[in-house]
Structure formats: structure tokens, C-alpha cells
Amino acid sequence: MLSPIHPDELAALDRAHLIHPVAPWRLHEQRGPAVLASAKGAFLTDNRGHQLLDAFAGLWCVNVGYGQESVVQAATEQLRQLPYATGYFHFASEPAIRLAAKLAELTPASLSRAYLTLGGSEAVDAAVRFIVQYYNATGRPGKKHFISLQRGYHGSSSTGAGLTALPAFHRGFDLPLPTQHYIASPYPYRSEAADDAAVIAASVAALRAKVAELGAQNVAAFFCEPIQGSGGVIVPPVGWLKAMQLAAHELDILFVVDEVITGFGRTGPMFACEAEGVQPDLMTLAKGLTAGYVPMGATMVSEKVYAAIADAAPAGAPIGHGATYSGHPVGAAVALEVLRLYQQGGVLANGQRGAAHFSAGLDGLRDHPLVGDSRHRGLLGALELVADKASKRAFDPALGLADRIFATAYRNGLVFRAFGDHILGFAPALTFTESEFELLFQRLKKTLDDVL
Ligand code: PLP
Numbered sequence: 001m002l003s004p005i006h007p008d009e010l011a012a013l014d015r016a017h018l019i020h021p022v023a024p025w026r027l028h029e030q031r032g033p034a035v036l037a038s039a040k041g042a043f044l045t046d047n048r049g050h051q052l053l054d055a056f057a058g059l060w061c062v063n064v065g066y067g068q069e070s071v072v073q074a075a076t077e078q079l080r081q082l083p084y085a086t087g088y089f090h091f092a093s094e095p096a097i098r099l100a101a102k103l104a105e106l107t108p109a110s111l112s113r114a115y116l117t118l119g120g121s122e123a124v125d126a127a128v129r130f131i132v133q134y135y136n137a138t139g140r141p142g143k144k145h146f147i148s149l150q151r152g153y154h155g156s157s158s159t160g161a162g163l164t165a166l167p168a169f170h171r172g173f174d175l176p177l178p179t180q181h182y183i184a185s186p187y188p189y190r191s192e193a194a195d196d197a198a199v200i201a202a203s204v205a206a207l208r209a210k211v212a213e214l215g216a217q218n219v220a221a222f223f224c225e226p227i228q229g230s231g232g233v234i235v236p237p238v239g240w241l242k243a244m245q246l247a248a249h250e251l252d253i254l255f256v257v258d259e260v261i262t263g264f265g266r267t268g269p270m271f272a273c274e275a276e277g278v279q280p281d282l283m284t285l286a287k288g289l290t291a292g293y294v295p296m297g298a299t300m301v302s303e304k305v306y307a308a309i310a311d312a313a314p315a316g317a318p319i320g321h322g323a324t325y326s327g328h329p330v331g332a333a334v335a336l337e338v339l340r341l342y343q344q345g346g347v348l349a350n351g352q353r354g355a356a357h358f359s360a361g362l363d364g365l366r367d368h369p370l371v372g373d374s375r376h377r378g379l380l381g382a383l384e385l386v387a388d389k390a391s392k393r394a395f396d397p398a399l400g401l402a403d404r405i406f407a408t409a410y411r412n413g414l415v416f417r418a419f420g421d422h423i424l425g426f427a428p429a430l431t432f433t434e435s436e437f438e439l440l441f442q443r444l445k446k447t448l449d450d451v452l
Contacts, residue, residue: 007047010035022156022168034410039066042429042436044415055416055440057429060229060261060380061292063351064341065431071293071337078333087116087327089318095332102339103285103298106270110279111300116327120260120286121155123297124223127256127282128159129321131220134254134305137312143253145214147207148223149185151231154258154284163223166231183210185228186236189373189384190392196237203240204247211251221254221281226272229261232423233382235375242276254281254305260297264288264338265348265430267378268355281305291338296331342430351379351430354437358428361441368448379432383424397421401451408450414443 011032020028037047042065044052057063064071078095085093100114115130117123128146135143146163148154154163161169162176170176183206186199193199211219226241228234241257248255257280262272266288269275273283282305286297313319325331342348355378362374362381372386385402387395395401402418409415417425428440 007035010047041065041067042432050410050413052410052413052415053436053439053443055414055426055428055444057427058292059287059417060266060427061287063264063266063288063430064291064338064345064347065429068291068293068338068341070341070345071291071334074333074337075294075330078330082329085327085329086324088322092327093329093332095329095336096327099298099332099335100327102336103300106339107283107285107300108271108273108279110281110302111283112303113301113306115299115301115321116332117286117297117299118295118323118325118328118331119155119297120258120284121157121160121297122323123260123284123286123299124154124160124163124258125157126299126321127223127284128163130282130299130301130305130309131254131256133309133312133319135220137308140217142217143220145179145181145219146221146223147181147183147210147214147219147253149225149228149231150182151185151187151228151234152182152223152225152258153228153230154223154225155260164230181210181214183207185231185234186240187234188237189375196239199237200240200243203236204243207244207247208251211253216252219251219253221256222248223256223258225258225260226262227267227377227380229380229425230419232384232419233375233380233425235377235380239276241272241278245278245280256280256282256284258284260284260286261427262380264291265342265351265378266380266427268352270342270348272377289338290331290334291341293338294328294331294334296328296335347430350432354428354430354432354434355379357434357437358426358432361437361444362426364441365445365448368445369452370448379428379430381426382419383426385422385424394422404451405447409443409447412443412447412450414440414447416444 014033015029035047036044038045044054103114104112115126148163150165152165154160162180165182186203188199191199193202245255259271263285281302283300290296358379359376362376365371366374370385371383372389373384387393402421406418
């Protein structure tokens with residue numbers, strides 16, 4: 001146990017020493033941290049004793065809610081029995097093998113092999129490396145260019161951050177690489193397309209045009225999120241994912257679906273791909289895989305890609321990709337229990353039932369003077385704030401509206417996430433009850449009214 005420390009002293013240590021991910025470092029030093037101390041169910045408590053309803057499942061990951069004893073037990077038992085086992089060479093642990101088999105069973109039929117990572121960024125990074133190997137192995141070494149969506153997020157590894165198309169992840173990092181390219185995101189609220197079919201057609205046309213511009217012989221893959229999360233919870237029309245898969249395959253490029261957020265029941269089914277019968281060549285997973293209890297991700301790979309890489313390697317020579325913690329047994333044991341909770345524990349079904357309360361609550365705020373758009377699928381949703389509903393004009397960023405909303409919500413006992421200055425994102429745990437949804441929207445409405 002750590003010895004007790006005063007919150008002010010802890011804040012001073014934070015300002016002096018801890019580098020925060022995706023934070024304005026200097027501003028943070030002035031403001032100091034919000035230190036989370038404990039959690040149970042849907043609620044967090046900070047180290048000053050303030051209770052918060054977590055409408056974002058941590059960082060869209062704690063899908064099973066906090067304090068699931070069976071998950072704690074799975075981790076504890078694994079820590080006692082075998083806290084570490086390398087996956088290098090021919091070693092393995094039972095949880096890692098069973099998890100790979102379970103993921104092969106749950107993910108679309110096109111995916112049969114699992115490479116287990118520590119999170120989403122590493123899963124994306126592995127996908128890129130496998131794709132490069134695949135084309136070198138199949139005698140098409142020119143296919144090295146990658147296409148992804150504007151406003152897409154694919155983590156912050158040194159290559160993945162270039163597939164990400166958000167300015168903060170490029171600024172000062174010399175990204176994107178010359179091999180990384182973007183097409184417009186399918187963003188119905190901000191699209192000039194007349195209807196959903198036109199939004200889909202515009203995306204397909206943009207992909208075709210980008211491949212034609214680069215030359216199909218030079219393009220390796222198209223990466224996308226089924227719903228763009230960090231770009232502002234941009235929900236494409238139903239049918240978009242399938243249309244993009246068909247186009248990618250016609251264009252002879254690999255189709256990679258990043259389900260780091262949308263996986264594990266977040267949008268309703270176990271995976272967003274399932275809803276549209278999409279069969280990707282690779283899929284990246286993390287977050288809900290272990291519900292954030294310990295770090296773990298996965299890169300799912302088709303047999304075609306796996307076999308090409310495996311067969312091209314010189315006999316007996318290792319394929320040089322791996323890390324000390326690949327397939328960590330504690331992560332794998334936790335993931336197996338979390339997957340059991342989704343299925344046998346009824347968590348997935350509860351999330352599907354909760355989606356009706358969630359969508360009704362968000363849509364109920366459409367008429368609020370600050371709100372231009374509400375959008376959602378399953379338990380993933382957003383409100384987009386506008387200064388003028390008719391013209392959809394955004395608020396002047398100098399107003400710091402999102403910052404004010406976030407601070408007011410915190411005081412009102414609610415946390416979610418703001419994207420830029422105008423989008424509020426929500427991703428409650430799949431375990432939310434009806435009364436927790438009521439509390440969410442009561443506190444959210446009060447917050448919006450308070451900042452009016
Ligand atoms: N891909 C997507 C779609 C994500 O949303 C994220 C993280 O938010 C990542 C990849 C990166 O995952 P991680 O933060 O676990 O590295």
C-alpha cells in the first residue's frame with residue numbers, strides 16, 4: 001500500500017514530473033491534475049472525494065464497468081500462478097493461446113490469426129509491419145502507400161500517428177510520411193451529399209480517385225474505423241463499411257478495420273464489422289478486449305496474409321516482430337474473463353438494451369439551443385454544438401466552450417470527452433442501468449443550461 005499523501009502535494013509532484021498523454025503540457029502544469037482515486041460500477045471518485053458518473057467508460061474502454069470481481073480474480077490467479085511468460089520463439093502460456101483461439105472464433109471468418117499486443121497503437125503498428133511484409137513476400141514491393149480517413153485516429157506509434165489524421169498528432173512530429181494519404185471522412189452532418197447513399201458513393205469515389213492518383217500498383221491498404229471516434233464520433237451511414245470493403249478489394253488493396261473503439265459491443269454487436277457482414281484482411285483491437293483492467297490489444301490477420309509472410313521467410317528464420325510483453329498471460333487471462341462477461345455474463349445484451357435509452361437521451365437534447373446534431377450507434381454517440389443551427393456555424397474556438405462545458409460537467413458530477421471545441425462524445429459502459437442513463441442526461445442537460 002502507498003503511504004497517505006495530501007492531494008496538493010500529489011498535484012505538485014504531477015506538475016513537476018508526470019508527462020501526460022495528449023495534453024497541453026505547459027497549460028497542464030498551471031492547472032494540475034484531476035486525480036482519480038477509486039471506482040465502482042459506473043462511478044468514479046477523485047482524490048478529493050468528488051463523485052462522478054463516468055459517461056465515457058474511462059477512455060471508451062471500461063465496457064464492463066468498474067469493480068467486476070471476477071476480472072480481479074482472473075488477474076490475481078494468473079499473477080500467482082504465472083505472472084509472466086515470453087511468447088518469443090516457441091514459448092507460450094495457456095491464456096495467450098486460448099485468447100488467440102477465442103478471438104479467431106469471435107471475429108469475422110476472414111480472420112484466423114491473432115498477434116497479441118499491449119494496446120491499440122501497437123496493434124496498428126504491427127498491422128502496418130505485417131502489410132509491408134505481405135507485399136514484399138508476394139513480389140509486389142511497390143505497394144507501400146497507405147490511405148486512411150481525414151479525422152481518423154489510429155493511435156500514436158511513429159507510423160500509426162501518420163495514419164491518424166488529426167493535426168495535433170502530426171504537428172512537430174514530421175508526419176504524415178510521404179507514403180500516408182487521406183480521403184474525406186463520411187460525415188453526414190457536414191456533408192454536401194443529398195442523402196446517405198450519396199455519402200457512401202462519395203467515399204467510394206474518393207477511394208477510387210486516390211488509388212488512381214497514386215497508382216494501384218503502389219497502394220498497400222485502406223485503414224478505417226467503422227465509426228470515427230477521436231475525430232468526433234462521426235457515424236457513417238449503414239452500408240458504408242461494406243461498400244468500402246468491396247471497393248478496396250476491387251482495387252486490389254488490403255482492407256484494414258480498426259475496431260479498437262467499436263469492438264466488443266460498443267456499437268451493438270460484438271464487432272461493428274458483424275452488422276454489415278464485412279470480412280476485413282486485418283483488424284486491430286484493444287480497449288474493450290480487457291475493458292481497460294490491464295493493457296492488451298490484438299492484430300487479427302487473415303490466413304492469406306499470414307501464410308504469405310510465413311512462407312516467404314527463409315526456412316527456420318524468425319520473422320522479426322515482437323515485444324517482451326506480446327501475449328502477456330495476465331492480460332490474456334483478464335481478456336478471457338472479460339469476453340466471458342460479454343457473452344455468458346449478459347453484458348453485451350445489457351448494452352444492446354441500453355442503446356435505446358442512450359439514443360433517446362441524446363436525441364432529446366437536439367432542441368437545446370447549443371446543439372446542432374446528435375448522432376449515435378449502440379453506446380457510442382456525440383452532440384455537436386453550433387453557434388447557429390441553420391448555418392451549422394461552429395462556435396469561435398476563442399470562447400473555450402468545450403473547456404467550460406467539461407469543467408461545469410465535472411462540478412455537476414459527470415465526465416465525458418470533448419473533441420475540439422464543439423463535439424461532446426459519450427461512450428458509457430455496457431453495464432449502465434436505466435437510472436444511470438437518466439442521471440447522465442439530467443446532469444448533461446443541467447451542464448448545457450449552466451453554460452448557456
Ligand atoms: N485505434 C483507435 C480507433 C483508437 O481509438 C485508439 C485509441 O483511442 C487507438 C487505435 C490506439 O489505441 P491505444 O491508445 O490503446 O494505443
